Amino acid sequence: MTDTIARTETDAAPAPAQQTAGQPVDDLAPRNRTALRLLLAAVFVVFLNETMMAVALPRIQESLHIDATKGQWLTTAFALTMAVVIPITGWLMQRLRTRTVFTIAMSSFVAGTLIAALSPMFEVLVAGRVVQAVGTAIMMPLMMTTVMTTIPMEKRGRVMGRVSIVMSLAPAVGPIVSGALIQVLPWQGLFWVMLPIGLTMLVIGMRRVPNVSETRNVPLDTLSVVLSALAFSALVFGLSQIGAAAVGEVAVRPWIAIAVGLVTLGFFIWRQLVLQRKDSALLDLRTFLSRDFAVSVAMMTMAMVALFGTFIVLPQFARYTLGLDPLWVGAILLPGGLLMGLAGPTVGRLFDRFGPRPLVVPGAIALTVALWTMALSLGEDSSWVVLLSAHIVLMLSLAFLFTPAFSASLGSLTPRLYSHGSATIATLQQVAGAAGTAIFVALYATGVASTGAANPDLPSPAAAASGAHLAFVAGGILSLAVIVLALFVRKPVVPADSSN
Secondary structure, three states: OOOEOOOOOOOOOOOOOEOOOOOOHHHOOHHHHHHHHHHHHHHHHHHHHHHHHHHHHHHHHHHHOOOHHHHOHHHHHHHHHHHHHHHHHHHHHHHOOHHHHHHHHHHHHHHHHHHHHHOOOHHHHHHHHHHHHHHHHHHHHHHHHHHHHHOOHHHHHHHHHHHHHHHHHHHHHHHHHHHHHHHHOOOHHHHHHHHHHHHHHHHHHHHHOOOOOOOOOOOOOHHHHHHHHHHHHHHHHHHHHHHHHHOOOOOOOHHHHHHHHHHHHHHHHHHHHHHHHHOOOOOOHHHHHOHHHHHHHHHHHHHHHHHHHHHHHHHHHHHHOOOOOHHHHHHHHHHHHHHHHHHHHHHHHHHHHHOOHHHHHHHHHHHHHHHHHHHHHOOOOOOHHHHHHHHHHHHHHHHHHHHHHHHHHHHOOOHHHHHHHHHHHHHHHHHHHHHHHHHHHHHHHHHHHHOOOOOOOOOOHHHHHHHHHHHHHHHHHHHHHHHHHHOOOOOOOOOOOOOO
């Protein structure tokens, strides 16, 4: 398979017109290597920022005198914003050049980081996280589309393995960096540390990111943007209200917001089906006509609900039940992330050789083992060794699930649908992450409230353990569905023509 790489008038040197099937990954055109390296570095920065929040969240809650149901908006609002913005990235990457899109993304991330660092209150901090999320939302689909555009199919598993190193290194390093910083700095220090890093990436990217994709004049459908924003925001808001309802702090009945979100989502889908007949959809849903894409994405979405929910509850359990300081919480989460990164290249090579199913089925089983271990073995008298062991298994399961699933899903699409496929996956991941966060926090709050805890802001070890148990059981149940879906994932069939 060959991928045509368009050269724009701003490129300083000519680029090869085609990427041959037998060309090694390391022999890519210099401009393509530069693009991938800079995008990977930028993704690492924005992922590091996102994962630093989990360990710092209990300390921020204590400093601002808020409980977990309110504090979770620092992660829910971030995920919600990404879910709203990501559908637009498919259009954005078709209209603008690679460097321009990169500049928009990193500028937004830097601006949001500055707002968060200067925030005097919780509401301003949430606003800063929202602006950060706009940049993060653009960066991931941009990187994935660039990979699909510049790498031949038979080499993508190996490259995705390298991508997974970056994507797993940030979650591994983020918690321990956050834990160390929060020991010696106020929580605002997390953002002051990220600010110069983001600025450096912005300056380098504005000068060095090459343009590696074609642009075309695609109209932006304003109604689709409005419908997607309303649908996803209403859904996530309704889910978050479930957590508030668990402690009697309900602003709006959860089912009302969820119903509005579902109805609006139906209109959004209908609108895309109409527009894609003219190739002008905001999010082209013909990606789901590929059986391999649909099954792989369904499996990833289900796993994301369980995983994001688990990640938000783990620091609460470690902090309030095990009594660990943020630095030690980060240290416990570090080995699993490092092992996930080390496994990435091996999993990528195995995918290129054997396909996804021999990898995702064991990965799904390992996910189930990890989550049920947390549900049944973690309690008030648990050792941190059990938490460490379960987390290592959990992170290794991710390596065997997501690298093959990404490659199998996007590899089943035609090149003109790469940007839409990347945007669709990223959107569903964020919706799943927001849903997982909201649902698991609701279960956690319910468990804490069921013990009669007098102060939900600072739950007792028994109360936090009760809440975590409910959340981990939910994750274990969801993981069973991931196993079933993994059985149907297969190696993608290269589309024979330009239509799906």
